[in-house]
Structure formats: C-alpha cells, structure tokens
Amino acid sequence: MYGSAKPSSLGNLGSLGGTASPGRMAGRRAIVTGGASGIGLATAQRLRAEGAGVVAIDRSPAEPSLDAGEPITNVRADVTSPAEVANAVGEAAQLLGGAADVLVNAAGIYQIRPLLELSPDDWDQTMAVNLRGPFLTGQLFASILIERGQPGSIVNVGSTAALIADPAEPAAHYNASKAGVLSLTRQMAVEWASHGIRVNAVCPGVIDTPMLRLMDDPAAGEAYLETGVPLRRLGTPGEVAATIVFLASQDASYLTGTAIVVDGGTTAI
C-alpha cells in the first residue's frame, strides 16, 4: 500500500523548494505553457529532474536553463490561438514520443492598471492569455487523453490575486482572470474526474520572477515583506514548481479541484 507511491524527498529543512525526487515523474510526458521563463521554466526543470519528458510551449524563445542543464525544448505558440495550440500540442506529442499526460498552464501576463484607466483591449488581452489559454490547452489535452482512455493531471497557475484585492497594485483584469482560472479548475475537475484526470491549481503570492513588480521600489518592497508576509521573504520559482510537481504526481492522488496557496502565509493574516 505504502510502496505504491514514489516517495518525495524530505530533503533538508534548510533548502528552499526541496530536492527533486529522481524517478517520481518517470515515464510521464509533460507540457508546460509559459515554460520559457519564471515559474513555468522552474516547473519544466523540476519535472525533468524528476524523470518526466518535458516540452515548453511559449511565445518567446526558451531562456537558458537555471539548473545548468540543457535548455528546455520549446515550441513557439500563442496560447490564445486555437490553431497554434493544436499545432504545438501535436508537435509536443511527437517530441515526447506520445501524448502528454501532464499539463501545466503557467503562461500568463500581468499588467498594473487602475480600473479608471483600464481599456477594453487591456481587459481582453489579459483574459485571453490568462483564462482563454488554459481553457484551450486544457480542453485539447483532456480530449486526447479521454479518447485514449488514459489518466492524466492538469495544474493551472492561479494567484493570490484571485483571492484578495490589492490597492497598491491595481490590476482588476489580472485578478479576475486568475479567479476565473480557479473556477475553470474546479469545473474541469468535476467534468473529467471520471476519466482519471485530476485538475488542481496553485496560487502563488509574491514570487521572485521577472513578472514580479513588488520589488521595483526596493524599500517599499522590503517593508511589505516585513508586514505582509509572515515568512518575511519572497517565494522562489522553485518553491512554486515543487508544489506544481507534487500536484501532478501520485503523491497528490486524491486531490482534485483544489487550489494550493504558496504565499508564505500572506492570505492567512
């Protein structure tokens, strides 16, 4: 009973984001959208370190690996385009030697804009990348697995912005898009559970990625970390990646429709 799950490493308490458990994802084939940078790149690397085959789908070229390994294989595509998504998922299957059974929707954009200055185009673009994208990739991914009768796992990247409002960084369109991601996650979970497809989300808080704006003003950023984050530091992309890979793995075998908050305790305040 206990031997069925490949144990994750308990690692050292002092290391952040843990240590890859070699083999936990062996034999799995993963697609990571937005896998060229930030949380997506860290997730692609963690999946690879645990034995999965990985293809990133990103509209930008892959950035150099953070882990000194080979660059993650990247298929260029815009996740808002059904045709480009279909082509990219097909190309990924060829590169992976079979249909993917792990999908991580990490592609996303973030723009600070007060509501009174928010244009319809701003709104539409953010919704397209952050919400339409996971819908398109998730629908195609699941349809292929269901047709083949294979189980799989989807992890969508939400945000603590889906849960709380923030007067300091006004981004109603982003917040709403991420709240939509959580709703999409729950509905995917119930519609596809009987096919053995688990669907979960992570909600990162302030994570040290290129998308982070908090530290643009270092003094204000540090002040926020002291008062707004119980663990008093930024999270790392590796810590979010570790949570995503946990959710994709057999260690999370009975989790579906959940959203795990990775925020250093911010939303517990």
Add this chain to the structure above:
Amino acid sequence: MSGGLRGVAPPGQHRVVVTGAARGLGEAVAARLAADGASVALIDLSPDVTATAARIAAGSAEGSESGRVMGIVADVADEQACEAAIARAADALGGIDALVNNAGIGGPSTHVIKTSFADFWRVLQVNLGSAFLGSRAAARIMIGQGAGGAIVNLGSIFGQQGVAGGAGYCASKGAITLLTHTLALELAPHGIRVNTIAPGNMATEMHWEELRFRAAASGTTFDEQVSLIADGVPLGRHGTGADIAGAVTWLLSPDSAYVTGQTIGVNGGVWLS
C-alpha cells in the same frame, strides 16, 4: 519502498511525531515517513501502537537508510500526558523537526437535541485539545532547537461543511483550520510552518463505523452506504492512508517551504459537487 533521502540527508535527519498512529491514517502517515527515511515516534492511546511501530520498523529496515521508529502509549488530549509523551519522543529521537496532529475521534452521530454536553465536549477535547497541546509542546522544542520545523494538523471536509449529527466533530475540525492559521502566524518568525490537511471520506475504521451506524439507522446495507458515498466523490472512491501520507509528506518537506497557514483538501473533489 524507496528511500527518498538517498544522497540528500542522512537517515533520521527528520524527526517526526505522529499522534493517533496506532491505526488508520496516522499509521499510514508514519509508515510513509519511515519509508522516506525519517525517524518517527508514534503516539496513541491504544497499546497497539507499540506493535504498529514495530511492524513499521521491520518494514523500513529492509532499506539501509531507515531512521528510528518507536511507539509511545499516551492520551494526547490530557495535558500532562501529552507534554510527557512529546518530551519523551524528543529525548528518544534527539529532537523534533515535525509534528502531525492526527489523533481524533468521531464522537456520537446524534443530533444536538439528543447529545449530552459531555459527549459534545469530549470530541472537542480530543480533536482540538490534542492539536493545541501537541503543537504547543512541539513548538516550544522546535523554537529551542532554532532550526525551524513543520506542523500538520488533520482537519476534515466536515470542518469545511456541516453534517447533521456531527456537531462536535464539525466544530472541532472547523476550529482546527483557525488554530492552524493562528499558529502559522505566531510561529512563522521561528521558521515553523503550520498547515491543515482536510481529508474527505476515507477508507478508515472510523468512517466504516459511521457507515455501519447509518446503515442500521436507515435499514440499508453497509455496502450500499459505501457506494452511496463513493458515487458522490468525483474521483469515484474513498481516500486511502497513502493518499493522505503523500500530502502530509509534501507538507513536511522543503518542497512546501513557502506554504503556511493553509488548509488543503484531500477529498477526491467531493466538496465541489
């Protein structure tokens, strides 16, 4: 079983206490942690915990990297007994890095108007009181060690939604969520993370007892009650100890180093439908 600590940390580096570990979810969690190379102290009111610990120790001794596994008989809902048991675990393991507050009882399945105050209060004392006492004792030790740590409290889907006949149980498990929040805030400066795992309908003796009760009360069979529950779970089955152990192991590992104050449902999606 493969030891997840190979090449990462020496055997026994993680010293974990699991309460309510003689059987069920607690036993599964302890077994998984031992298989991953942790030293584990199992605490339970039942003297069976000694045999459970011996069984786990024998199982993980097959690998060369197992830590120490020991059983302690104690009532963790009693202040003195809980303090003494945690202290004994710390002495034997050389410290405590993590605590899993799993001890709990279901209590009577009766509506409030037919429930004695003593029965109601007993459920809170065991389910909530033991989590308070265990966390307090272990946190004091962890703070003294100065190396951080992790606490996982076992809540329940019935701490997130009510169920007729479950006043004491639901109240105790709902309170676990806010005890976790509070502990997370108080202990964050010490690098100690505190989270709740909220299982759904689990294939445990405690749940089977409840279903036998419902079957008798409704004139149906036990099997019908099991199917009734499983059919309402999107993933179509009851959860297992291994399901919970996977989530607990993750919450005790550095993989969740930025996760604190959270309640994580391990319920097969049941709350969604």
